[in-house]
Amino acid sequence: MITPSHTVELRPSLRTMGQALVAPVQLLALALLALLVAIQASAGDPRLLWLAGAGLGILVLVGALWRLLGRLQVTGQAVRYRNVVCTRAVPRSRVAEVVLLPGFRDGRGARPSGLLVLLDAARRPLLRLDGLWWGRDRLSAIAEVVGAPVRLVPGELTPLDLPWRNVYELPWRHRHPYLVQVLTSTAVIGGALAAAWLVGS
Template identity: 25%
Template sequence: MMLAVPGPLPAAALELRPSLRRYLGTVKWSLLPIVVLLAALLFRGGGFGAIVSLSVIVLASAVVPTWFRRAAIAVTADEVAVTGLLRTRRVPRSAVASVITVALPRTHKNSRSMAHLYVLDGGGRRIARMKGSRWVEDDMRRLIATLGVETRKLGRLPSARALARRYPHAVPLLERYPVLAGALVVVPAVAAIFALSLELSS
């Protein structure tokens, strides 16, 4: 588990960005079925399949690199700014009450765990988050050192849902219920396969 680096730096400016290399190395095998499906749609799905496949490829090629270029967590003497794909959320630095570090499994509870970091306000609401699939541990340590607030190390938990039982405002809904997140991927994939089978049988 991560070790905090002591010593707050209240006047220091810090800007951290996620690692595209870390992300690609983490998700490459889970993306393989999607790549195979897109290839099948592109080469065997006729006009409809080609349109669907190319649309997904173009969208993913635009959104993913754009997010990694824009995404950042910045800390100044006065505020913490979290930039996502579309907007930047700014909160006073004084609102930061604690940092939670936890190791969560990538998929099922017996899979390899990765470090996660949550920055919370006094009410336990999430200000910022660093997922191990996108952020490197050295940057997590730098953020802990810069914020200089109480750090709670939870060790390994079996799921994000287990973390949500302790900190209900820290974990997004789709991560508490991975079945919902899976449905958002599986249902469109099944629909695409069904459409492809109809196209090939016609």
């Protein structure tokens, strides 16, 4: 929405959050969690309910916090981004270019969700927004509002395609996105296991 002060504010929608939950890596994490539950169930482990409850509780908590706290604001001076773990403000004067990839998708079997990256003069990313959470229509709206030149990258690309296409100067976490997602999912599952072990012991 646009407020009287001309601040554009966006929040994650339930529709885009649902798309994020069914992304390939997230589904893999849920499958691993289900496998662990099945193994404990076959062994007659009483901590089964604690494990399932802890995993579901963490998922619901993260989703609720993202829904409550996640937002992006474009003001006359800066682009402000906030999620569950961090807050970032990018001065609009530092944004030299906006790269919009409407055909970007999370993996080979996923639907295109889009990607938006704000770059500085050295082509380094100042802010990266994944359409998996925000939606392609919102990314297009943000690209227009920021005020910097917009470069449209056509075609359907995956995270592994970005380095050879030289879209921008990719940091380590952008060059190995699947590894980052696997490590994050492993941490969530490990937290659920630890909580189940502590409560059930």
